[in-house]
Amino acid sequence: MADVLGTRWAGAGHELMVAGRTPGKAEALAAKWNARTGTIGEVAGFGDITLIAVHYPDMAATLTQIGDTLRGKPIVDCNNPVEIENFTLVTEPGRAMAQDIEQATGGHVVKAFNLCQASVWQMEPPVFDGRRLAVPYCGDDPQAKDLTRQLIADLGCDPLPVGGLRHALHLEAMGAVIISLLWGGRDPLTVFNLVDRR
Template identity: 65%
Template sequence: MRIGIFGAGAMADALGTRWAAAGHDIMITGRTPGKAKALADKWDAGAGTFQEVADFCDVALIAVLYQGLESTLAEIGDALRGKPILDCNNAVEIDHFTLVTPPGRSTAQQIQEVTGGKVVKAFNQCHAKVWELQPPVFDGRALVVPYCGDHSDALEAASRLITDLGAEPLLVGDLRHALHLEAMAAIVISLLFGGRDQHTVFNLVAS
């Protein structure tokens, strides 16, 4: 699969590293070209402009700080229209650990509306350190990764990429459920800021 990564931070590094190891072709871009080029060199992959990465990819990952999301989407423009987009972002303020998106709206819905892409919410429940695990296993069980979206082809791509990390995909509904996944992530973030280990996760309990 040809994956275009928008962003060059910790999440882009962790997920891109694992997907490159799984044999996917990757091209990366970011608001700091030097950081994007460093990750591309690490993966033996390509780096390019926002347009070049959008043209290259079969599926995109947007992984940026929420403060930079608006400018990132403006830079992407219409270039990802109709393509699967993975959204791992969380719009959480760290004073009270609540969402800063408009009431009833998720980051994932915002991205879908602005880009015209087929957005899947996924990978937002864990710190980047979790995605570095090879594979992410807790108490002998693979990490369960909830994801949601409106488009079957995008959901299929997300499921494959979750599986390629050694995790277990769990479809939880259409994109309206992204708001709930983002709220769950706010709880995880509050735990991390409270001193919990970076590998803290939600996971299903076997009955």
């Protein structure tokens, strides 16, 4: 997700900086985007908004590493805390990973970009039957939501605000449904269509 979203945003003219728990991966992404790498603290100080894209088993360690470097800053959470045996959420019942990220970092989290597989984000732009993809997002901080809205629009998508961060739980639950369909063999571009029109 970091790779494909960052590639699209770099192509839209955004200046990016990359941090990662695996320096080689961060350096490869930075080279691809003609960007810089830095520590998590340096990235936090660099950006107007930060995307956190981490496989859910590594989230706790990542948040420990982030610490309070993102306190008070806008954050986009595109992650799905879904295990792939029963396709259920691994978070505490009634609580979203986005809320856990906000609590751990002290940042202003917006949930977005978690309902499509990476190949959808590679489309320039994502258009289906002549209509732009609508991207739901939710959060509590107006500035963070406005920055996220712009990032969605920069992908050629229609931003779809769905309320406060408490709704992230519903987006994550929907993510579990979509992941189960993808693992069941559904085409990422036509996951809800009964007939694949390719």
